[in-house]
Amino acid sequence: MRSLFLTVVPLLTSLAVLPSLVAADEFCEDLWFTRNAIMDRAGYCFGSNLGRAIFDNTDCLGKNVRLNRGDQETVATLQSMEHDNDCRVDTSQSQLSLKDLKHRHALWFLPIRDLSESACIGWLGDQAGLRAGPTLDAPIIGKIAPGDTIGYSYLPHANWDYVQVFDSNWNFKSAGWSDLRITPKTCRQIAG
The missing domain is CATH 2.30.30 (SH3 type barrels.)
Incomplete structure (x- = not known):
C-alpha cells in the first residue's frame, strides 16, 4: 500500500502542475513575441528559425538597431520579466502557441x-x-x-x-x- 501511495502522490502532483507549466510557456512566448516585435519594428534581422517564421526579414536593417527611449525601457522590462520567470522559448521551433x-x-x-x-x-x-x-x-x-x-x-x-x-x-x-x-x-x- 505504501508503494502505491509513493507512486500515485507524485503522479497527481505532477498532473496538478501541468496546466501551470502550459500557462508558463504561453506567458513566456507572449513576452518573447512582444520584445521581438519591438525589435522587428526597429528593423532587426532575425537569424533563429522562430524569429524568421514569426517576423518578416525582407525589410530588416541588421542586427544592431536603434530603439527610442520608450522602446528601450519596454524591452528592458520584458527581458527582466523573462529572467524573473525563467523563460526559455525554443527558438528552433517555427511557431508560437499565441491564439491572437x-x-x-x-x-x-x-x-x-x-x-x-x-x-x-x-x-x-x-x-x-x-x-x-x-x-x-x-x-x-x-x-x-x-x-x-x-x-x-x-x-x-x-x-x-x-x-x-x-x-x-x-x-x-x-x-x-x-x-x-x-x-x-x-x-x-x-x-x-
Whole structure:
C-alpha cells in the first residue's frame, strides 16, 4: 500500500502542475513575441528559425538597431520579466502557441502580459470594436459581441485594456484594445 501511495502522490502532483507549466510557456512566448516585435519594428534581422517564421526579414536593417527611449525601457522590462520567470522559448521551433498572433501583428501599440488574469463571462453590452492601439484614432481590428467572454491578461495603458475575446466554449475569436468598463451589470459573471 505504501508503494502505491509513493507512486500515485507524485503522479497527481505532477498532473496538478501541468496546466501551470502550459500557462508558463504561453506567458513566456507572449513576452518573447512582444520584445521581438519591438525589435522587428526597429528593423532587426532575425537569424533563429522562430524569429524568421514569426517576423518578416525582407525589410530588416541588421542586427544592431536603434530603439527610442520608450522602446528601450519596454524591452528592458520584458527581458527582466523573462529572467524573473525563467523563460526559455525554443527558438528552433517555427511557431508560437499565441491564439491572437494575427491580431498582435496588426497592433500599433503592443501589450505587456501580466501575471494576473480575469474575465467578463457573458458580455451583456452592445457589440463593441477592438482597436489596434489604445486610442480612438486606431483602426478597429476585432469586435466583442453580446454573450462573448472577454479575457484580461495584460497591463492596462491609459485606461485601455488589451483583451482577448472568446465564444461561450472558450474558443478564441478576436483581440484588440478596448476602453470598455467592466461591471457586474455588464457581465453575467466576473472571474478572477
